[in-house]
Amino acid sequence: MAVIVTRGLTKRYGRVVAVEDLNLEVAEGEVFGLLGPNGSGKTTTILMLLGLTEPTSGEARVLGLDPMREPLKVKAKVGYLPDQVGFYGELTAWENLRYTTRLLGLPEAEAKARIEEVLRRMGLWEVRDRRVSAFSRGMRQRLGLAEVLLKRPKVAILDEPTLGLDPEAAREFLDLIKGLKAEGITVLLSSHLLHQVQEICDRVGLFHKGRLALLGRVEELAARVLGGGYEILVEASPGLKEAFQAVEGVGRVEAAGGRYRVLATRDVRAELARIAVAQGELLALALRRPSLDEVYAHYFKEVAHAA
Numbered sequence: 628m629a630v631i632v633t634r635g636l637t638k639r640y641g642r643v644v645a646v647e648d649l650n651l652e653v654a655e656g657e658v659f660g661l662l663g664p665n666g667s668g669k670t671t672t673i674l675m676l677l678g679l680t681e682p683t684s685g686e687a688r689v690l691g692l693d694p695m696r697e698p699l700k701v702k703a704k705v706g707y708l709p710d711q712v713g714f715y716g717e718l719t720a721w722e723n724l725r726y727t728t729r730l731l732g733l734p735e736a737e738a739k740a741r742i743e744e745v746l747r748r749m750g751l752w753e754v755r756d757r758r759v760s761a762f763s764r765g766m767r768q769r770l771g772l773a774e775v776l777l778k779r780p781k782v783a784i785l786d787e788p789t790l791g792l793d794p795e796a797a798r799e800f801l802d803l804i805k806g807l808k809a810e811g812i813t814v815l816l817s818s819h820l821l822h823q824v825q826e827i828c829d830r831v832g833l834f835h836k837g838r839l840a841l842l843g844r845v846e847e848l849a850a851r852v853l854g855g856g857y858e859i860l861v862e863a864s865p866g867l868k869e870a871f872q873a874v875e876g877v878g879r880v881e882a883a884g885g886r887y888r889v890l891a892t893r894d895v896r897a898e899l900a901r902i903a904v905a906q907g908e909l910l911a912l913a914l915r916r917p918s919l920d921e922v923y924a925h926y927f928k929e930v931a932h933a934a
């Protein structure tokens with residue numbers, strides 16, 4: 628079942644087209660990445676899904692609800708982590724969440740139980756009595772996710788969740804997001820850090836100037852754009868390019884002396900190794916998953932070239 632659906636969703640600010648003709652379907656339990664550079668339309672899309680900004684044309688449905696018509700119902704079921712999380716710095720982590728549970732109208736006992744549950748889950752129980760002004764960026768983001776979980780949402784929408792986090796904190800945060808999927812929460816996240824989020828996303832949509840330029844699973848996109856979802860780096864004797872090229876499933880081979888980069892639609896390491904050994908020597912062989920950064924860069928080089 629599709630949890631998030633958009634049809635021809637468009638937002639213009641005067642002559643600026645922030646989002647154009649967006650057609651998207653995110654399935655229940657999926658982690659979907661809205662990716663793209665700054666200003667490409669990610670935040671505007673999220674705001675339209677939450678009913679926080681009105682589309683110029685087209686429509687959106689979240690859990691079957693129209694966010695513009697029923698913003699409160701959408702809000703009740705959808706957890707939202709904005710790119711700037713707003714907490715009261717003078718209040719402690721626990722007090723901030725207590726404030727949220729009051730807004731949610733939770734009875735006291737239930738509120739306290741849920742606060743403890745989410746703080747423990749986010750690894751913040753020990754620091755619950757510290758003022759949020761003394762929190763690091765990573766702790767604030769985890770508190771933001773704790774707040775999202777307080778309402779036990781069916782859908783979590785996270786805007787640039789790893790922005791400003793150091794690599795380790797980002798890694799940990801991505802693991803926490805993976806945990807949401809494990810309990811069946813549908814996650815839509817935005818990021819311009821393609822390589823960082825690609826591995827937790829089931830599918831991604833790559834934005835370019837308000838338009839969804841590419842949509843699919845990372846491997847599919849790599850296969851479509853780069854000519855192979857598998858990238859194999861080989862160091863062997865020179866002169867093997869044609870033999871490698873002839874292997875079934877190989878899309879492209881780049882050769883520089885005895886160094887080869889082979890893009891294929893399947894894992895062809897064994898065949899490449901056999902050829903290398905039969906026709907000389909094999910020094911190294913490595914399988915690398917192409918990064919979305921490469922897919923994106925290659926795609927836009929071709930788009931620019933075609934233009």
Ligand SMILES: Nc1ncnc2c1ncn2[C@@H]1O[C@H](COP(=O)(O)OP(=O)(O)OP(=O)(O)O)[C@@H](O)[C@H]1O
Nearest residue numbers: 640643644645664665666667668669670671672819
């Ligand atoms: N309130 C607004 N008024 C006018 N233009 C806007 C407004 N909000 C966004 N825009 C423009 O719409 C375009 C898309 O912006 P948006 O914030 O959706 O991009 P983004 O992909 O989320 O970028 P970032 O990664 O910087 O958050 C940009 O050109 C931006 O300048």
